[in-house]
Amino acid sequence: MNFNKKSGEHNLGTEEKQLTLWESFLGRLFTKSKFGKLFIYTILIVWSISTIFPLLWVFLNSFKPSKEIITNTFRLPADPTLQNYLNAFDTIDIGKSYLNSFIMSGSVVFFTLFFGGLAAFVMARMRFRLRGVLQTVLVMSLLIPAFATIVPVYRMMIDLELVNTYWALIIPQTAGNLPFAILVISGYMATIPKELEEASLMDGCSRWSMFTRVFLPVSLPIFGTVGTFVFLWSYNDLFTSLVLVEQEQVRPIVVLLSHVSSQYGTDYGLMTAAIAMTVIPVIVFYLFAQKTLEKGATSGAVKG
Amino acid sequence: MKGDRFVIFLFLAPAFLISAVFLYYPFFENIVQSFYNTDGFFNSEFIGWDNYKRLFEDEIAIGATLNSLELMLYVAIFQVGIALVLAVMVDSIKHGVRFFRTTFFFPIVISGAAIGLLFTLIYNHRNGLLNEILVNLGFERIVWLTEQSSLYMVAIPTIWSYVGFYFLIILTAIEKIPDDFYEAAKLEGITGFQRMTKLTIPLIVSDLKTCLVLAITGALKIFELVYIITRGGPARSSEVLGTYMYQKAFDDGAIGYGATLAVLMVVIGLSLAFLTNTFLSNKDEVTY
Numbered sequence: 001m002n003f004n005k006k007s008g009e010h011n012l013g014t015e016e017k018q019l020t021l022w023e024s025f026l027g028r029l030f031t032k033s034k035f036g037k038l039f040i041y042t043i044l045i046v047w048s049i050s051t052i053f054p055l056l057w058v059f060l061n062s063f064k065p066s067k068e069i070i071t072n073t074f075r076l077p078a079d080p081t082l083q084n085y086l087n088a089f090d091t092i093d094i095g096k097s098y099l100n101s102f103i104m105s106g107s108v109v110f111f112t113l114f115f116g117g118l119a120a121f122v123m124a125r126m127r128f129r130l131r132g133v134l135q136t137v138l139v140m141s142l143l144i145p146a147f148a149t150i151v152p153v154y155r156m157m158i159d160l161e162l163v164n165t166y167w168a169l170i171i172p173q174t175a176g177n178l179p180f181a182i183l184v185i186s187g188y189m190a191t192i193p194k195e196l197e198e199a200s201l202m203d204g205c206s207r208w209s210m211f212t213r214v215f216l217p218v219s220l221p222i223f224g225t226v227g228t229f230v231f232l233w234s235y236n237d238l239f240t241s242l243v244l245v246e247q248e249q250v251r252p253i254v255v256l257l258s259h260v261s262s263q264y265g266t267d268y269g270l271m272t273a274a275i276a277m278t279v280i281p282v283i284v285f286y287l288f289a290q291k292t293l294e295k296g297a298t299s300g301a302v303k304g
Numbered sequence: 305m306k307g308d309r310f311v312i313f314l315f316l317a318p319a320f321l322i323s324a325v326f327l328y329y330p331f332f333e334n335i336v337q338s339f340y341n342t343d344g345f346f347n348s349e350f351i352g353w354d355n356y357k358r359l360f361e362d363e364i365a366i367g368a369t370l371n372s373l374e375l376m377l378y379v380a381i382f383q384v385g386i387a388l389v390l391a392v393m394v395d396s397i398k399h400g401v402r403f404f405r406t407t408f409f410f411p412i413v414i415s416g417a418a419i420g421l422l423f424t425l426i427y428n429h430r431n432g433l434l435n436e437i438l439v440n441l442g443f444e445r446i447v448w449l450t451e452q453s454s455l456y457m458v459a460i461p462t463i464w465s466y467v468g469f470y471f472l473i474i475l476t477a478i479e480k481i482p483d484d485f486y487e488a489a490k491l492e493g494i495t496g497f498q499r500m501t502k503l504t505i506p507l508i509v510s511d512l513k514t515c516l517v518l519a520i521t522g523a524l525k526i527f528e529l530v531y532i533i534t535r536g537g538p539a540r541s542s543e544v545l546g547t548y549m550y551q552k553a554f555d556d557g558a559i560g561y562g563a564t565l566a567v568l569m570v571v572i573g574l575s576l577a578f579l580t581n582t583f584l585s586n587k588d589e590v591t592y
Contacts, residue, residue, distance in 0.1 A: 175326035236415035
């Protein structure tokens with residue numbers, strides 16, 4: 001326990017002091033004692049319970065009638081029922097919202113990857129005068145939050161008579177995600193060896209076929225990463241959706257959720273079913289695409 | 305190559321055209337709008353700095369700004385702090401690393417709307433998760449969302465849901481430190497806690513800085529959780545800039561004033577990101 005004395009040396013600024021308190025506390029536990037390991041595992045397990053338990057609770061309760069959720073919230077469902085899920089399809093038409101979400105977010109991913117991929121190829125592999133300027137513009141556009149563009153975008157969509165159509169969400173979300181996509185994809189394409197490009201030139205490839213036959217296939221992993229992130233951002237973006245696609249026949253699932261919270265706030269069964277249905281596809285997707293996502297989070301940590 | 309100029313133009317045009325029309329133009333147009341008194345449709349009148357003057361007299365706007373800054377403080381300290389502690393802990397263990405990475409990260413992929421709804425159920429007075437636990441332990445039910453507590457109650461899910469993101473960035477940074485650094489430290493007799501303060505943390509300072517900047521700029525964009533859990537209430541006690549801007553521009557139809565609030569958000573975000581960068585400038589950045 002001689003770490004306590006040494007930690008005194010680090011008390012320089014207030015922020016460091018705070019860290020040091022934590023660290024001296026941790027430091028004691030980092031000694032090879034079994035107690036220390038036990039402590040570390042306890043903390044880690046408590047945090048993972050905090051992430052798993054609430055969802056498990058919702059999931060279990062979604063199979064109970066609302067009355068049972070109130071009386072027996074922690075027990076397994078006495079008589080599991082799908083009534084809440086049927087209600088979700090009947091009263092709030094969650095199926096339609098699902099479809100809307102997938103059409104809109106799917107289109108955003110497609111357009112972002114297609115246009116972004118083409119631009120990234122040029123940014124990464126070709127030399128031209130404006131390249132440096134465009135690169136700076138792209139980096140700066142990562143700092144533009146949706147709040148700062150939404151008012152004019154809303155007015156433009158009204159003028160174009162696109163409000164409450166799929167395009168009203170697809171176009172601005174594509175525009176917002178393109179700079180991120182171009183930067184990350186061109187960063188990856190820049191690492192592809194020059195020989196590959198020269199070989200395809202020798203074979204008489206045009207720039208277009210060089211892109212589709214060589215660079216696109218080689219860069220598929222990064223397209224996957226970017227596509228996954230763009231999909232999640234689009235699927236989860238409540239703010240833009242509330243403004244541009246709020247009406248019943250076009251609203252995506254996040255907008256539906258915000259309506260459920262304000263209109264059906266007492267129908268606990270419906271609420272749990274709605275949460276479960278929003279979350280489960282994403283979790284399943286996450287478990288499959290985990291590696292891709294984690295790589296993206298650490299390499300593409302440019303967008304907040 | 306022949307015709308390259310044309311190819312360059314053709315490949316870049318769609319992407320930059322879309323961004324120019326629906327990202328860059330609206331960004332500047334928003335600044336212009338902030339000088340108008342407009343409902344977005346028929347009435348539009350240039351009023352100079354009046355919207356900005358209104359901003360400084362609007363108690364709700366000032367309260368929302370203070371709330372946003374307070375949330376930002378909690379987010380910066382606890383999101384990055386908890387993430388750092390968890391990352392160091394996970395780095396020190398042998399078993400279950402994969403499991404913890406998975407469970408810590410997954411709240412990130414869930415939409416703020418779903419997390420918001422989840423927490424309304426957790427805080428619920430009659431049969432919320434927290435009150436049920438209290439009742440089962442023999443205590444009285446508590447009203448969780450009051451004027452005093454509401455800001456903390458939205459801070460908790462905000463912090464909880466994003467810790468995993470910073471955890472992963474920090475853990476990856478720690479794992480990137482070459483083993484020979486540790487071996488050299490071992491030869492010098494530096495182990496355990498000292499190894500962490502003298503070696504690990506200094507080596508990942510630039511990643512911690514990235515996390516802080518992301519956390520600070522991210523805190524300004526908080527919208528979903530507040531909108532769903534409290535709607536800014538009770539009595540505006542948890543109103544933040546994002547929700548207030550939405551309410552002014554799209555519920556009250558004060559488009560011009562909404563644009564002004566958006567400008568305020570950008571200005572605060574840019575200056576704080578700049579300040580963080582300057583104060584934490586790392587003169588001795590490490591590359592391996």
